[in-house]
Amino acid sequence: MRSVVLARWTVLLTALAVASAGCSHTQQQPDRRVYVISEDASGVGSNVESGTGGAGAEAYCRELEKQSFKRCWRRKPKEPSIEKHTENHHKHCVSESLKVFMNCIKEQEELERQESQSHKKELHFPTMDAALGWLREHKTEVAVGTVVIVGGLAAAPYVIAILGGALVLAPL
Numbered sequence: 538m539r540s541v542v543l544a545r546w547t548v549l550l551t552a553l554a555v556a557s558a559g560c561s562h563t564q565q566q567p568d569r570r571v572y573v574i575s576e577d578a579s580g581v582g583s584n585v586e587s588g589t590g591g592a593g594a595e596a597y598c599r600e601l602e603k604q605s606f607k608r609c610w611r612r613k614p615k616e617p618s619i620e621k622h623t624e625n626h627h628k629h630c631v632s633e634s635l636k637v638f639m640n641c642i643k644e645q646e647e648l649e650r651q652e653s654q655s656h657k658k659e660l661h662f663p664t665m666d667a668a669l670g671w672l673r674e675h676k677t678e679v680a681v682g683t684v685v686i687v688g689g690l691a692a693a694p695y696v697i698a699i700l701g702g703a704l705v706l707a708p709l
Contacts, residue, residue, distance in 0.1 A: 569708040578704040598641035606634035
């Protein structure tokens, strides 16, 4: 009798183990594919917060260079051997304004480096549809290289990139 009860308990426990193992499936990871935000990447990042990064910094520094040249050209050179409005004066002003430009570029690069260290560029969205919708509407406000988290901190991140002229969201 005892062996019959033991056999029934064994069968019952085995059946429970098999049934519970069948129900405990692993949660599937979301599809890790590249999503096209826009087929045309023109204008991306043109309205990023600082407005000084990339081409914006160069345009800003070129303007400072032009202003520096104009100031130099209007004034008599401090160097007594250089006469005002001569070829040597022109060369002198070009040289001085180029120094202003190079210093400006170095300063802008340093500012951008400090900003990228202090402000981690991440965007968080609850769903992929929410992320794509927002990115399509705000493509001028995003920077290439921004990390996008969809579905919480535990989710695998994506990054904003340009592939073949299209703006995409690619898995990291």
